[in-house]
Amino acid sequence: MNRLVDMTFKPHLATRRQLLLGSGALFAWAYMPKLAQAEGRDPRLLVIVLRGALDGLATVAPVGDPDWVRLRGDQGLRLDGDNAALKLDNLFAINPAMPNFYRMYQAKQAAVVHAVASPYRERSHFDGQDVLESGVAAPGASDSGWLNRAWHALTPADQVGGRQAFAVGPITPLVARGPAPVMSWTPSKMQPASNDTMSRLLDLYRHADPALGKALEERGALAAIAKGEANGMTPAKVAATPGIPGAAVRAYFAEAAGAAAKFMARADGPRVGALAFDGWDTHAQEGAAHGRLSALLGALDGAIGAIETGMGAAWKETAVVIVTEFGRTARINGTEGTDHGTATVALLAGGAIAGGRVIADWPGVSEAALYQARDLKPTTDLRAVLKGLLKDHLRADERALATVVFPGSLAVKPMTGMIA
Amino acid sequence: MALDPKIQAATLLHRFGFAPKPGGLAAFYKDPRAALLAELDKPNAGQIINDDLLSAGEAARASFDFRQERKAERLARRAGDEMDRAGAREAAKNAASNPMAAPLGEAKSEMAKPDMATPPVPQAADAKPKQQPGVPQQIYLEEARARLDNALNADVGFAERLAWFWSNHFCVSADKGQVRPLCGAFEREAIRPFIAGKFVDMLMAVETHPAMLLYLDNARSLGPNSVAGLRQGKGLNENLAREILELHTLGVRTGYSQDDVTSFAKVITGWSIVPLKQPENGGEFVFNARMHEPGPQHVIDRDYDDRGVEQGRAVLARLAVHPATAKHIASKLARHFVSDAPPQALVDRLAKRFVDSGGDLKAVSRELVVAPEAWDAPRTKMRRPGEWLVGALRATGIAPSDVRPLVNAQNLLGEPLWRPPAPNGFSDDSAAWMDGIAQRLDVANQFARRTGDLIDPQAVAEASFGPLLSKDTQETLARAESRQQGVALLLMSPEMQRR
Numbered sequence: 001m002n003r004l005v006d007m008t009f010k011p012h013l014a015t016r017r018q019l020l021l022g023s024g025a026l027f028a029w030a031y032m033p034k035l036a037q038a039e040g041r042d043p044r045l046l047v048i049v050l051r052g053a054l055d056g057l058a059t060v061a062p063v064g065d066p067d068w069v070r071l072r073g074d075q076g077l078r079l080d081g082d083n084a085a086l087k088l089d090n091l092f093a094i095n096p097a098m099p100n101f102y103r104m105y106q107a108k109q110a111a112v113v114h115a116v117a118s119p120y121r122e123r124s125h126f127d128g129q130d131v132l133e134s135g136v137a138a139p140g141a142s143d144s145g146w147l148n149r150a151w152h153a154l155t156p157a158d159q160v161g162g163r164q165a166f167a168v169g170p171i172t173p174l175v176a177r178g179p180a181p182v183m184s185w186t187p188s189k190m191q192p193a194s195n196d197t198m199s200r201l202l203d204l205y206r207h208a209d210p211a212l213g214k215a216l217e218e219r220g221a222l223a224a225i226a227k228g229e230a231n232g233m234t235p236a237k238v239a240a241t242p243g244i245p246g247a248a249v250r251a252y253f254a255e256a257a258g259a260a261a262k263f264m265a266r267a268d269g270p271r272v273g274a275l276a277f278d279g280w281d282t283h284a285q286e287g288a289a290h291g292r293l294s295a296l297l298g299a300l301d302g303a304i305g306a307i308e309t310g311m312g313a314a315w316k317e318t319a320v321v322i323v324t325e326f327g328r329t330a331r332i333n334g335t336e337g338t339d340h341g342t343a344t345v346a347l348l349a350g351g352a353i354a355g356g357r358v359i360a361d362w363p364g365v366s367e368a369a370l371y372q373a374r375d376l377k378p379t380t381d382l383r384a385v386l387k388g389l390l391k392d393h394l395r396a397d398e399r400a401l402a403t404v405v406f407p408g409s410l411a412v413k414p415m416t417g418m419i420a
Numbered sequence: 421m422a423l424d425p426k427i428q429a430a431t432l433l434h435r436f437g438f439a440p441k442p443g444g445l446a447a448f449y450k451d452p453r454a455a456l457l458a459e460l461d462k463p464n465a466g467q468i469i470n471d472d473l474l475s476a477g478e479a480a481r482a483s484f485d486f487r488q489e490r491k492a493e494r495l496a497r498r499a500g501d502e503m504d505r506a507g508a509r510e511a512a513k514n515a516a517s518n519p520m521a522a523p524l525g526e527a528k529s530e531m532a533k534p535d536m537a538t539p540p541v542p543q544a545a546d547a548k549p550k551q552q553p554g555v556p557q558q559i560y561l562e563e564a565r566a567r568l569d570n571a572l573n574a575d576v577g578f579a580e581r582l583a584w585f586w587s588n589h590f591c592v593s594a595d596k597g598q599v600r601p602l603c604g605a606f607e608r609e610a611i612r613p614f615i616a617g618k619f620v621d622m623l624m625a626v627e628t629h630p631a632m633l634l635y636l637d638n639a640r641s642l643g644p645n646s647v648a649g650l651r652q653g654k655g656l657n658e659n660l661a662r663e664i665l666e667l668h669t670l671g672v673r674t675g676y677s678q679d680d681v682t683s684f685a686k687v688i689t690g691w692s693i694v695p696l697k698q699p700e701n702g703g704e705f706v707f708n709a710r711m712h713e714p715g716p717q718h719v720i721d722r723d724y725d726d727r728g729v730e731q732g733r734a735v736l737a738r739l740a741v742h743p744a745t746a747k748h749i750a751s752k753l754a755r756h757f758v759s760d761a762p763p764q765a766l767v768d769r770l771a772k773r774f775v776d777s778g779g780d781l782k783a784v785s786r787e788l789v790v791a792p793e794a795w796d797a798p799r800t801k802m803r804r805p806g807e808w809l810v811g812a813l814r815a816t817g818i819a820p821s822d823v824r825p826l827v828n829a830q831n832l833l834g835e836p837l838w839r840p841p842a843p844n845g846f847s848d849d850s851a852a853w854m855d856g857i858a859q860r861l862d863v864a865n866q867f868a869r870r871t872g873d874l875i876d877p878q879a880v881a882e883a884s885f886g887p888l889l890s891k892d893t894q895e896t897l898a899r900a901e902s903r904q905q906g907v908a909l910l911l912m913s914p915e916m917q918r919r
Contacts (some may be wrong), residue, residue: 051842123662123681125674126844139673193865197905200896201861201912208892209914215854216861278841283637283659335640335654340662372678 027176027261028273029148029229030183031156035395043352043393044264044318046307047274047382048257050300051129052281054324056344056377057365058288059098059297060112064091067366075279075288075332082113083289088112092358095288097298100305101349108356110349111418113385115360117378118327123340125281128325133175135383135406145404147274148178150390153400160270176274183270250299253277257303261310272394277303280324284335304349316351319393319419329374330365339373346385352393354420381412388415425449426887428795432456434888434919435757435799436579436789439762439811445886448576456789459579460782466579466615468568468608476605476630477565479559480703483601486555498653556601560594563604564837565823572808572819582615582785583607584806585756587838588845589749590626590668592628592635594838599635603838606631619779620740627664627736628705630693636660636843643689643713656713663843669739680720686713688732692712746774753788756848758797766793799888799918802853804846805833807919808860812867812911815884816875831861856916864911868904877906885915 036043042381061077063070063085068076077085085093087104092114094102104110107165120131120139127139133144160183176182193201198216205213256275263269279296286293311318327344343363348355363369363377371377383406390396390405391414402410429452433440436456440448448455459465474482553561587607594600605637610629614622633639637659642648644655661684666672674716690712696702707729716725722738724731739745750770754762770787777783803811809829813820820826826899830837834856840846847853877897881889893913900906910916 122673123678124666125842126666127672193861193908194905196901197865197908198861200900200905202910204892204909204913208890212854212857212914212917215857281659281782281842283657284640297607333657334642334644334649335637335657336654337637337657339656339658 009390023386025256026263026270026273026275027173028160028183028264028270029151029154030159030181030270031151031154032271033394034155034157036393037157039395041362042314042317043271044311044314044350045272045389045393046260046264046318046320047175048300048303048320048322049129049133049173049274049276050280050322050324051125051276051278052324053125053128053326053340054280054344055282055286055288055293055323055338055341056114056116057327057330058095058286058338060092060094060114060345061085061366062091062114062362063093064088065362067364067369071330071365072332075286075336083294084088087209088358091137091362092360094215095294095297097294098301098304100301100308101347104304104308104349105356108420109351109353110347111353111355112358113346113348113360113380113415114358114382115363115376115378116346116382116385117343117389118382120326121342123326123342125325125340128340130174132323132325132382133173135386137408143179145173145175146386147175148180148182150394150396150401150405151180151272152178153404154394154396160268161365173274173276175276213314232329249279249295250302253299253303254306258306258310261307262312265311265314270363282328282337283333283339284337286332286337307349318350319352319389320347320349321389322347322349322388327376330370330376331374342371343376343378346382348385348389348418352419354417359415359418380415381409382408383412384415385418387412388413388418392416392419424887428452430886431799432789432795433576433796434885435620435801436581438571438574438581439808439815439884439916440576441814442817442880442883444575445883452534453789455576456578457786459574459576460582460616460785462579466612467582468566468570468612473563473566473608474559474605476603476609476702477701477704479601479605480598480630480696481699483559483598484702490554491538496577528808547618556597559601560603560838561823561827563607564827567604567607567837568810568820568823568826572813577810578785579615581757581807582781583612585753586611586615586622588840589752590622590629590632591840591843591845592838593840593843598636599631602629602631607838614656614781616782616785617780619745619774619781620737622781623668623736623740624733626668627688627732628658628691630703630705631704633660633693636663638688639692641685641689642711643686644729645649645714646689646712647710648708649689649711649713649801651728656682656685656689658682658685660714661688664736664739667735667844669748670742670744674744674748676720679873683717683765684719684735687719687735689713690729691732724815740779741775743771743775746771746779749784750774752848753784757788757801758791758794760848760850763793763797767790800850801919802850802917803919804848804853805830805856805860806837808833808911808916809863811916812864815872815880815916818871818874832863833859860917861908861912864908867911868907875903875907875910877910881910881913881915888915890915 033043057072058077063077063079077093079087079093083096085096086099087093088105092112094105101110118128118132119137120128122128127143130139131137133145134142134405135149136142162292202213202217205216260273260275264271264273277300282293285291288294300322307320308315323346324344326340326342328338330341333339361379363379365376367373369377387401387406387409390400390401396405398414401414406412426449429449430445432444432452433448547733571577571580590611592599592603592606594603606629609623610625610632614625637657642652642654649655658681662681665676665681665684670676690708692706692708694701694704694706709728712728714726716723717731719735724734730763734824747767751762751767753770754767758766770784773784773787809826826835835846878894878901881893881897893915896909897906900909
């Protein structure tokens with residue numbers, strides 16, 4: 001009784017999208033921040049979450065630290081040899097896979113915060129991501145994210161994209177979940193249902209399942225604002241390459257980030273958004289200078305470059321902050337990778353950033369200086385960085401930051417001077 | 421709360437199985453619990469019987485051979501190109517001056533220094549036709565097909581749903597290159613045989629399976645004081661040990677420490693795979709004593725003597741019956757099948773059954789099915805994308821001729837087959853899946869465009885949902901402007917989204 005049907009679902013999504021599903025969708029606040037705009041500014045803030053725990057020491061290496069070579073040996077970045085790291089100051093150098101970031105750093109549009117960590121001190125990815133994204137020090141304690149609560153605490157000005165600027169990604173990340181209305185957008189190739197089908201379905205949901213109705217309405221039809229961008233996208237041809245992430249990942253990061261930036265640069269586009277990229281859990285064959293991590297950092301650097309391009313004139317008022325749940329072990333493990341650790345880096349880029357410096361209360365990497373004799377010791381609270389950006393860039397209220405956005409963080413003062 | 425028995429039966433069927441095949445619901449009214457449990461009493465409960473599918477070892481070796489061949493072809497082609505180019509240059513040079521053949525040494529130095537300015541010789545004659553998927557991808561698709569068929573053919577689908585649950589609990593990912601061809605075999609070999617058996621047996625099978633050892637990096641973890649560790653100056657990778665404790669057994673924040681993770685990682689050093697180039701058993705599990713950290717280890721609350729592979733098996737045996745494991749599994753099962761916030765009483769009963777039965781999964785599954793909470797809980801769980809797609813196919817009686825569109829649809833809906841974003845698997849939170857509702861509409865619309873005229877949406881809705889079908893949905897389907905639109909609305913109806 002079964003009927004054979006060839007129901008080809010057209011290649012809705014690029015191969016690279018399938019490779020990194022959940023990666024790269026933009027989640028944004030559906031309004032503009034009123035106070036900052038009242039000052040005649042029009043700031044953009046893009047938060048990029050790297051899931052899987054980025055090795056901060058392989059991203060920005062303390063090449064001038066006397067204990068560095070002993071710690072990482074040939075696996076560590078160095079200033080000489082082929083693929084030499086790019087010197088940031090007398091202590092630090094950045095991974096050579098990141099020329100865009102280096103160029104911005106030299107132009108004082110990028111900065112690094114080192115030896116930074118969220119308040120989480122265990123080593124579970126999922127709990128670590130929970131603390132990073134929820135903004136609450138205890139894992140599993142909150143269903144909403146700090147970015148969403150920050151939106152909620154800002155005074156909204158105009159809604160972006162008119163009345164219907166909502167589209168959807170498969171799963172809203174915790175950082176963007178919460179009481180404030182979220183819009184999200186994934187480049188999708190599929191033909192949408194007709195308006196008539198949509199309105200009938202919404203009508204059914206309104207009566208039979210209001211929660212589904214709300215979900216569909218809020219995140220439903222591809223908004224006109226996103227549609228223009230989606231139609232301009234070219235389908236990916238590159239196949240997923242196992243092992244070392246190749247051109248596919250690079251192209252995907254750049255396209256997702258660049259398209260998000262274009263979206264945010266529009267006069268009626270969102271001003272504050274978040275993206276996530278997965279794949280940083282480098283337990284084996286990390287390849288800081290030549291392999292897997294080098295390729296991933298190259299892809300991230302390409303994304304940063306694409307954001308600069310995509311933002312266009314808005315770049316000068318843009319701040320991009322790149323964060324991860326925790327760092328990795330200071331030493332290389334038995335399989336030329338690193339296991340879960342503690343402190344790491346946060347990267348800042350954008351025309352609004354007072355850049356050209358590495359911000360660090362450097363703990364050192366001698367045996368005695370390591371946290372629990374294994375990890376880079378955290379000396380800066382990541383919440384200070386995020387609070388500083390929200391306060392100085394978006395004019396978020398300091399009290400709200402200490403109580404609602406990052407509850408219980410009164411003692412963690414917002415970092416000052418990050419915004420030019 | 422006394423509910424109409426038909427409503428209860430329909431609720432159970434959708435909650436613990438897939439949307440029924442035509443006629444399936446009526447047959448189920450008489451004794452729904454018996455029908456569910458009967459699936460677990462079958463001798464091959466949850467298994468896929470298909471002799472054409474490869475074992476993990478066979479799949480690993482076939483993929484290895486394929487990669488080697490590809491590599492050899494590439495090298496041969498590159499060498500051929502270089503020879504052609506060197507030959508062409510030499511020929512041009514020779515035509516002008518020297519009639520002698522080029523000395524070999526010169527050709528070699530050209531090969532060592534590729535000349536980027538010289539474009540490759542066009543190969544119009546032997547330009548490759550559209551490339552077939554490679555062996556690993558072919559195996560992945562065959563496994564996906566077999567899995568889909570099992571779900572489409574199941575009577576109720578409870579055994580299949582349990583297999584999916586456990587496969588997600590102990591997930592591996594095809595996105596890690598070497599794991600791709602092994603995902604299907606992993607599920608068939610380490611998960612399915614045990615869904616109505618003992619948890620400890622599933623745990624042992626999972627943690628010694630090549631797919632898991634590769635996915636969570638244990639295959640190359642070395643005891644720092646093992647023979648191989650000392651010789652290579654290398655050591656531990658603690659990834660698998662941590663995730664066994666955090667995700668597979670005890671659960672996060674249950675009191676183990678970093679020291680426990682490290683000692684456990686030492687215990688399971690040497691749990692590895694035979695090198696792939698071995699033609700007989702390459703890619704299969706091996707305990708390699710030369711990689712194993714010698715000596716006793718303390719993990720959580722006990723000391724474990726070094727008895728080779730038995731040291732690790734002893735730790736797993738202990739973890740498998742630990743009360744924290746029972747609680748962890750109980751709450752995951754209840755959350756998956758019943759509610760995002762399952763009643764504590766239900767979780768406690770499941771955990772107790774787990775402990776009392778020594779981790780007998782049939783007993784625990786039975787406890788779940790007979791629980792009054794499982795009958796009475798409101799239908800608020802979103803069907804996960806895979807459940808929804810299989811349900812749509814079963815309810816409408818559509819059998820896809822090709823599995824790839826289904827694989828693509830699952831990708832689009834955020835639940836790509838055997839490719840979870842992280843080792844904790846896909847979310848079991850309904851809110852997370854509601855976010856993808858617009859993509860479901862896209863897929864439903866596409867499905868309807870392909871099949872619309874073949875399906876009577878009103879008849880399917882009545883047969884599938886019976887007493888659960890709401891007046892609102894009934895009216896919406898009756899008023900649809902076309903069968904095609906009706907099919908899209910049917911697949912999007914609350915009855916088809918929720919369970």
